[in-house]
Amino acid sequence: MDFTKLEQSIGYTFKNKALLKKALTHTSYAYDNHVESNEKLEFLGDSILEFLSSKYIYLNYPNLKEGEMTKVRAEVVCEDSLYLVAQRHHFSDFLYLGKSEGVTNGKAKPAILADSVEAVIAAVYFDSNLEEVEKFIIANLKDAIEQSSKNVGMKDHKTVLQEKLQEHGNVNISYEVTNTIGPDHDKTFIVKVSVNGKFLAEGEGKTKKQAEMHAAKKALENM
Numbered sequence: 001m002d003f004t005k006l007e008q009s010i011g012y013t014f015k016n017k018a019l020l021k022k023a024l025t026h027t028s029y030a031y032d033n034h035v036e037s038n039e040k041l042e043f044l045g046d047s048i049l050e051f052l053s054s055k056y057i058y059l060n061y062p063n064l065k066e067g068e069m070t071k072v073r074a075e076v077v078c079e080d081s082l083y084l085v086a087q088r089h090h091f092s093d094f095l096y097l098g099k100s101e102g103v104t105n106g107k108a109k110p111a112i113l114a115d116s117v118e119a120v121i122a123a124v125y126f127d128s129n130l131e132e133v134e135k136f137i138i139a140n141l142k143d144a145i146e147q148s149s150k151n152v153g154m155k156d157h158k159t160v161l162q163e164k165l166q167e168h169g170n171v172n173i174s175y176e177v178t179n180t181i182g183p184d185h186d187k188t189f190i191v192k193v194s195v196n197g198k199f200l201a202e203g204e205g206k207t208k209k210q211a212e213m214h215a216a217k218k219a220l221e222n223m
Helices: 004-010 017-023 027-033 039-060 066-076 079-088 110-127 130-151 157-165 208-222
Strands: 173-181 188-195 198-205
Touching: 017 110, 039 066, 039 110, 039 130, 066 130, 079 110, 079 130, 110 130, 157 173, 157 208, 173 208, 188 208, 198 208
Parallel strands: none
Antiparallel strands: 173 188, 188 198
16 A cells, blocks of 8 residues: 555655554454554554653643643543544545454544554654654644643533533433534534433534534523
8 A cells, every 4th residue: 555645644754664554454454364453553652642742731831730731631632532633634545454344334433543543653653753753743633732721621511511401400411413424534423412302402523522512512502
């Protein structure tokens, strides 16, 4: 497979292309073809990502308290966030998946795509150094960190909606994906929120979590 477009997108050209291939090799493909998967790279990439994002938050947001820094990092270093990074760079076009995942549309699964980002982070580290990895991580998470730092300490829309609806006793609040729009690598989720079976509002987002938050926000606006 030619990785040129992916390398151009992430802003790093691998000296060892085999390392990049391994980072994009899912366990299902590894099992079918008796090769090594990206699991060990993913393990290391997770730690590198946590360290470098922590360092960036520490140096650039001196007014945040320790607990607030932890919340920002947790919100940014998560499956939803990494899934968006994978979508941005079209990782799904370069994944090596086995037959089992191929038939279940594995290239669109957030967990598989998020894991591949962590594996690529480790691969960049082995192919170069921490400085190169840091460039990739900050370029892709800088905006999310900034947004999260502004919202830290504030209750999210789902929590506020739940508290308002439960002021007079317990209610059943449900979020349901009603539709998805766009290709697998760039999906938009449509979610509706209901209380005790009664429709309240609809929201959309690039992840289910974002769509749920948007639906809750719209419900609050309508109340």
